[in-house]
Amino acid sequence: MQRLIEKGLMFGNLIEVSSPQLVERYNRALKHLTGKQTAMKDFHIDISGYSPEIGDELGDDLYLNPNGCNRQFILLTTSQKTAPLLNMKFSTARGILQQFIEANESQLFALTARDAVAGELQNSIYEISSPAKLLEIRQITVEADTIGGHVADANKLAKLIDRFRQEPDGWRDDLLMADMITLAKKTGDVTRVPINLPAMTFQQPSFWTSHFGGLYVFRDVKFPGVITAKPRQGLGKMPVSSAMDLSQRNEIAEWLERNGLVEPIVQARGMDAAGVLRQKMDFVLVDAAEALDLEIGDARRTDLRKIAYRLGDTLPEEFQGLGALLRWVEGAGDWPRITSEHRAYFYTLRASAGPQRDLVNMLLSELAPMDVRQMFIVHKELFYAQYATWSDRKRQYVADFLEREYKVDAQGAREALFGPEPSMDNRHRPEHKAARDLAAAVGPWGSVNRGRS
Template sequence: MKRLIQHGLMFGNLIEVSSPALVARYNRALESLTGKTTSLTDFHIDISGYSPEIGDELGDHLYMNHGGCNRQFILLTTDQKTAPLLNAQFSTSRGILRQFIERNESQLFALTTRDAVAGELLNSVYAVDDPLALFDIRQITIEADTTEAHVSDANRLEGMINRFRNEDDGWLDDVLIADMITLAKKTGDVTRQPIALKTPMFKQENFWSAHFGGVYLFQNMDHPALISREDKEPLGNKLPIKHVFDFDNRNQVAKFLEYNDLVEPIVKARGVDAAAILQQKMDFIVVDVAADAGEDLSGATRRDIRALARRYGRDLPQEFHGLADLLRWANGAGKWPKITSEHPAYFYTLRARNHADKDLVNMLLAELSPKDIRQLFICHKERFYRDYMSWPDAKKGYVAEFLARDYMVDKAGARAALFGGETPMEGETPKQVQRFTGPWGGAV
């Protein structure tokens, strides 16, 4: 994974924690949440405050997310809102954390100048040991406070102030007045500078979960379904949903996407260079075959990949030939190819329509077309990292160089070109250029 880290493709944009004051605050928050502390004097954290270095130290990379449910978090700075979420167990978690930070940014900024804010993403279940539990996770609430309870103390003080103002003899209650003065020394003047965090309820109806090998649950649909990456049989037959598919049920998955109007053919999408997208998908497939054959792909150009396609033409899979037929049609040099859902190229030809679950659908499509390493990296990093470890070294090198050159210099622009206009992720603005330095690829 060293190549990915050096190019900022893994652990990129993490927040460095190196000052003794911040390390001490982190340890207080970590102990309050987990009963553990770190002996490290510098480390990096993601949007939730999880640190891969501390995970290594503790021998537990779920030290803030036990059982993959009700993720805990530590905020040392509002800058964490631009960081990624590592070891994600639910596709919605990062978005919820980011919204919480953005909605409370001024309050959190003030609080984190004094102390760490620690909290938890709460749902109605405490473990996901049974697939049925996924259907009970309908909404997420956030519970958060500083380790010194500034928020709860401020709420108590506001209650005391209301009593003082509204009770007939409140101004004569010496004990009440003394308690107010004591709390005010800690919280400040809450009448002028209120301390309160907005903790709205977040719906979680359509989402991906890493549990049970990876499942996509679409509940808020005209035609609901659960789609499993692995064999659906171990999930049982008592799930409270009519349709349960796995990746071998290609026809049923395709119909689900069509009936709910979730996808569109790339060649019919507005505002995209469909031919360029199809050609790049084909190049990735050629690279996959050539790497398996032991070819050196260092510095491979488009011309080199065309030569490899000719050399290994007989070994290229059906995905390549199906996309080639579609590319010829897109370039006006061939007839419309009949690519059904049974064809291995089918899901490579689609992208999500512009709707509320666009990112989730593109995530699903990325897993259904895993040879498209660019889409897999953008839409499903957990799967990308897992697959990357099993690739030949030549493919690892090519992919790392390609993503660093083609994607990292303009992430928002690349996503817009592939998937259409969208809200920038990871704190970016369109056409923002970043370069990466340091052991964790932090953006500078």
């Protein structure tokens, strides 16, 4: 992993904490939330205040996320909103924290100038003993305050001020006035500079979780479903009609199509389909070379082409399917029939625009695992787990590629591959539409439920 860290592909954009004042504030917050403290004088934190260095020190990577279902957080600065979320257990957690910080940025800026802010992403359950428990999670409520309780004290002071104004003899109530003065010493003049950090509630109808080996929950679609990375039988009884595992390719393909969640990349507006297909083919060849222990040289396209020549008719099915589609895109071949049973099928798709876009792309990265660029962008937990299993040769190729082709313009690369970012405002969600033109009625490349015909 050191190679990824050095290239800024792992633990990138973390916030450095090195001043004695901020370290002391962090320790007060850590003591308040967990009863623990750190002896470290400098470290880095993510958007939730989690530090990988402190996780190593405490021997607990979940010291801010007990049971993995109600994540606590520590805010030292509003700059944390741009940091990643490490050890992610739910795909929605970072977006919720980011929205919370942005919605309360001015208040948080003032509060963190005097103290650390600590809080929790609360859901309706406290433990996850079975997959079915996950579907009891419907919404997440974010509550936070400074360690000194400035927000709570400001609310008390505001109520006392109202009482003082409303009671005819309020100015004669010495105890009331003494309480107001005591609180005002902590909060300042809340009539001129109000302190308000209201609880915020976010709906969580669809999400990915790392629990139970990885699970996708889709509830805000026409046909709700659950997809697991492990065998379907391990889920037990689930309160949804569609429960599948990754081996059920036909069923997943049909379900995605029925919900209008995917579109063929050759029909995606503004996408350089030929360039994307070529890059996917390169990734397939690198994976094939890895499996056969073949040298890939500098892994340039000319080197990879030599591997393709050497493999001949034993080229992976994914490469052949993508190659046929590339020839059609460039006008050098007929329209290929690629059913959901074809190993190239999920490599030819991307998520349709909509609130589930990122979640669907995460799912596609598991169904098309040789596309390491997509996996790195949309599913870093899976990428890091896969990276640990590769040879040093493949690690070097992938790290160099991502540094060269992705890191220089990460936002541009994401939009080129997946389209514009979906709106964070889920109050007005666009309806999904089925894939167009050639895909209408029979799926992107042919019938998704008649692949054997």
